[in-house]
Each structure stands twice: as C-alpha cells, then as structure tokens.
Amino acid sequence: MRGLMKKLVGLTALSSVLFLTACGGGGNEESSGAEGGKVSADVGVVSFLTGSGAAYGEAIQGGLKLAQEEINAKGDVKINLIFEDSAGKQDQALTAAQKLINSDNVTAIIGPTLSTEMNVVGPEADLSGVPIIGTSTTAEGIPQIGDYVFRNSIPEALAIPASMQQAIDKYDVKKVAILYGNDDVFTKSGYDTMKKTAEEMGLEVLTTETFQKGQSDYNAQLTKIKNLNPDLILASALYNEGAVIMDQARKMGIDVPFVGGNGFNSPEVINIAGESSNGLIVATPWYSEKEDEKVQEFVTKFEEEHGHVPDQFAAQAYDALYILADALKNAGSSDRDAVRDALAKTKDFEGILGNFSFDEEGDVLMDPTVLVIEGEKFVEFK
C-alpha cells in the first residue's frame, strides 16, 4: 500500500513537472527580466496549505496576496506568485521547492512554513542559487544554512531578551525567579534563553521551579517563589499553563510582573486568567493595534477580506514580499544573484513589523514590540 502510494505520488509529481516545463517555456521570457525600467518576476511560495497547520498557510497566503495586489498596483515591480503546498511535510516541501526552482524558474522563494521544512528546502535553494525567505521559521541556525537563505521571523532568542531588558529598565529589577515547563522543547529552549540572558544582565536568580504540561496545581512552587520576594518572574510557559499560573499567583498575593516567551503571547491568556493576567510582559514581532498608518491600513484590508484580524504569520508574510519587491526594484532585474545581493543589502526597511534589516548572515535585525497586559488588554509597554 505504502509502496503504491509512493509510486503514485512520484508519478503525479513527474507528470506535473513535465506538464509545467511544457507550458513554462513560453511564459518565462515575457514574465522575467526588466522591461522599460519595470521589473517583473515569478516568486514561488511553499506553504503549509493543507493538513493540521493549514491555518498558518492560510494566514501566510492571505498576507502575501494582499501585498502582491498592492505592489503590482504601484507598478514599480510586477510580481507573479506561484503557490505550492507542503502539507507540513519535509519531503513534500522539498519536491515543491524543486519544482519551483527547476521548472517554474522562479526568481525567489518565500516559505516554507516550518523550520523543519526549511532545514531541507534551504540547502536545496542555496545550492541552486535561489534566494529564499522564511517568514515563520524561528528555529536557530536557519539563516546560517547559506548565503541565499534569509528570514524575517524573529527568533525567541531575540524576543525574550528584548522584553526582559525593557522590564528590567522600568521596574529596576535585581532579583528574579524562573518558572518553566520542563517537558516541552519549546518552553525548555525559552528557559535556556531566559537563564542565559539573566546571567548576562547580572540578575540574581532566586530559584528555578518547573512544572509539567496539563498540571493544574502550581501553589507549592508559587508559595516558594512568593516567600523569596523576587522583583520579576520569568515564566517560560505555553498560554494554557501560563494563564493558570498567573491566576494562582495573583490569588496568592504575588503582584510582581511576569515576563513570558512567545508561547505565552496569546489573547487566550486574558480569556482564561481575566484580571489576573495584568502585568504579563511579552515581546512580539507583530502588534495589530500599533498606532501606525501602514499597520492600520493592512489590518483593515485584511479584516475586510478574511473577517478577522491578521496574526503574525500574515503580517510577516506581507512584509517579506515587500522586502523582496524592494530588493527586485533595487536590483533592477529578476536575476537570482542580483536579487540576492540586493536582499542582503536590505537596511532600515520600514514595514508593518517595524524597522527591519538583515544582518550579514541573513537573520533578523529588528526591535520587537514589547507588550504588556493592562486592564485586560495588550498594550505597548512603555
């Protein structure tokens, strides 16, 4: 059965490759290259469009399409998007990328959605000399894959120190307590970042307490923390556990602020913990209520089309296409190497995420927005 499926998939892939090469031949000449100062280019998108993570793919697709409309309407650059589904699987992501690189002759690729997918697609694109931009890949080491690999999604290792720094400056923090989920890779790596940052900042770590997923009673750990009187609590937790922790902490009379990682950054925290959630500080790459014309325009347009406020996946995809369009314009052609060089030079790009630059490795250089919950609402931390 498995063997048969594989053969079938292989056959379908092969036939679609043949089909697309056949019709790609004619279309390519007119769609690529500069024509009278106007650059037009094919951009491939590998995204998680079907399966368990389809919501991510949908958000990314929505953000990209909106950006594409606006860019093409402006007229400096004409971008044609070719979407491919990865279904969140490494092998399918690789097949999709190979098709885009070899038969569609795309200038650049946006995606794939997951870091695990990027780990196989990135080297392939790098080898073929196709610039690739991850918009949602936050794992360590992604831009280090090669010269052609970029990302505009901020890794946790950058987000947590940013929120810690601001909290420490404001509340004059000297002593902290750390609380983290020790049975989850994500919260564990968040803890590692917190611990490292606390050491670098010279904070005194009073105690490090752990908990497990699905636990409902945190009173023992919190009572211990309460009696040590920290100025700040660093909590690397997913929102489900995190919200309950805050609720029990506030009931106990712990009123110091909490700093959380990205997993803690969810409106669900407010739904679950209510007014106990006040005082949670998180860093986010995307803040939909920012008082900024561009941001509000994007939010309104996206909401009109999709019926809900765009999340960070939509926003990051939107900005990524603008960054790419910027690079295409500066390169003046749709030549892959020229576009890569122009991308690498991206500096102080003003997008909806904020002021954005690539570092020499193609990783993010950006100040994330730090938010705090006040009056049961996320507001900018000042």
Added chain:
Amino acid sequence: MLIEQLINGLTLGSIYAIVALGFTLVFGVLGIINMAHGEIFMFGAFIGVMITSTLNAPLWVAFLGAIIITAIMGYLLERFALRPLRHKQGVSHLAPLISTIGVSILLENLSHHLFGAGNHPFRTSFAEISFQIGSITVYLVQIVIFVISIVLMLVLTFWLGKTRAGKALRATAENLETASLLGVDTKKTILMTVIIASAMGGIAGILVGMAFNSVTPQMGLSMGLKGLAIIILGGMGSVRGAMFGGLILGLAETFIVVYGDSGYRDAIAFLAIIIILLIRPQGLFGQKIST
C-alpha cells in the same frame, strides 16, 4: 511559609483523597479498577464550568448538575461497559479493565469535541472568598475541600459499616453468589456503587475547578493515575487507606517542591510509594491476605 505550604499540601491531598475514594469503592465491591473514573471526574469539572460560566447559574446548581450528570454516566458505564462482561464464560478478568480504559479514551476525546482543547477558567464568587491570617491567605474553597473529603470518608465508613445497604454491599464484595443466595439484590448493589463513586468523582471535579481555576480535557488522566497509586498505597478497597494515602501523596508532592527540586516532584512521590509498598505490600490499611 511552612503553614502556607501545609495548607497547599492538605488541599491537594484532600482532592487526591476524594478521587481515590471513588476508585476504592468500585474496587472494593467489584474487584476491578475503573480507569474511566478520572474522565468522569473531568466531566464533572466541565459541567460545573458550563453551568456557572455559560448559564450563569449559582454554584449549588453546578454541584447538583454535576452530580446528576456524573451519576448518569456512572449508570451508563455499569450498564454498557461492565455488566455485559460479568459472569460470561471465557471473559478474562482483565476485560472490564480494558473496557473502562476504552470508556476513558472515549470520554476524553468527547470532551475535546464538546469543550475544546484549551483551558477553561472556573469563575464563581465563592472561589474568591478568602481570609487573611498574618501574611497567609487562606481560601474558603481550600477549607471546604478539606471538610468535604473528611465528611465523605466518615459517611462512607458509617454507610459501609452500619447500614443495611452498606452491609449488602460488603456481602456482595465478599462473595457475589452467596450474597445473591442470601437475598441481596447484587445487580442493584453494584449499580448503586458505581453511581455513587461516579457522583463523588463529579464533586471532586468541581472542587478542583474552583481550587485551581483550571479545567482541561487532560486533567482526568493525571488525576486518575494519582488516584490509582493512592489506593495501592492505602490498601485496595480501604476507605481510610484512600484518605490517608491521598493526604500523604499531596503533602509529599508539596514538600518536595519546598525542600527539593520541583522537577523531581512526581518521581520522588512515587518512589516513596514504592518504598512503602516494599515494606507493606498490602498497603497502609490493607489486610494481609491469609490462607
């Protein structure tokens, strides 16, 4: 600090004890471990959340609703998952265990669909009532949980020891055929036991929801496993054993966090259980099996 932690430990221990009482009752009569007990407990908590948050009804309605629904679940469990397997030729004595595991998986997934995977807060004004004694905050819920667990233990002990129904129940536990011959309606006795145990699970569910303000579809599994460990520690089928076993585990878990490392919380608590069982294999209050 010590007193605060003692209160934390007693609260947690009392909750464990109430869950374990439900386990021990069914085990004592039927000789089977009801793996679905944790999920019935979880359903009780969700019913409480639904009634208080969605319908905005007062707390006593929530208790009543949870007791009724979990009692019905107990009836269905006995009627369709346990009774068909009793006294059948060729049915393994493990079959009821497996069928209750099946029910527990069914219930967990059902609650995922009905209530969603996320955490539900339990909002009642009752859960907010607290006293300040020095620097210590004691919540009324914590006291209520402790009192309810003691009351349940006393009532159960009295019921089993002194009343006709309790005597019938013990006779059934001793020997089903003999009890039946002596005029005990064993079918009814067994059914009653499972229903009462389930309703106690429902009560425990609401209490946990109020104490920790956290209700998730996964809470049944971890609570169920703890309850199982407790009745083994306390002695299978022993009411006092369930009570003290629960308190010991709750206090042990809390004080490991206080004096040790919270990462080893469960490991050390269960290590303690293993050591106690090595010394007293029949459990703290279990009777030695004599030949």
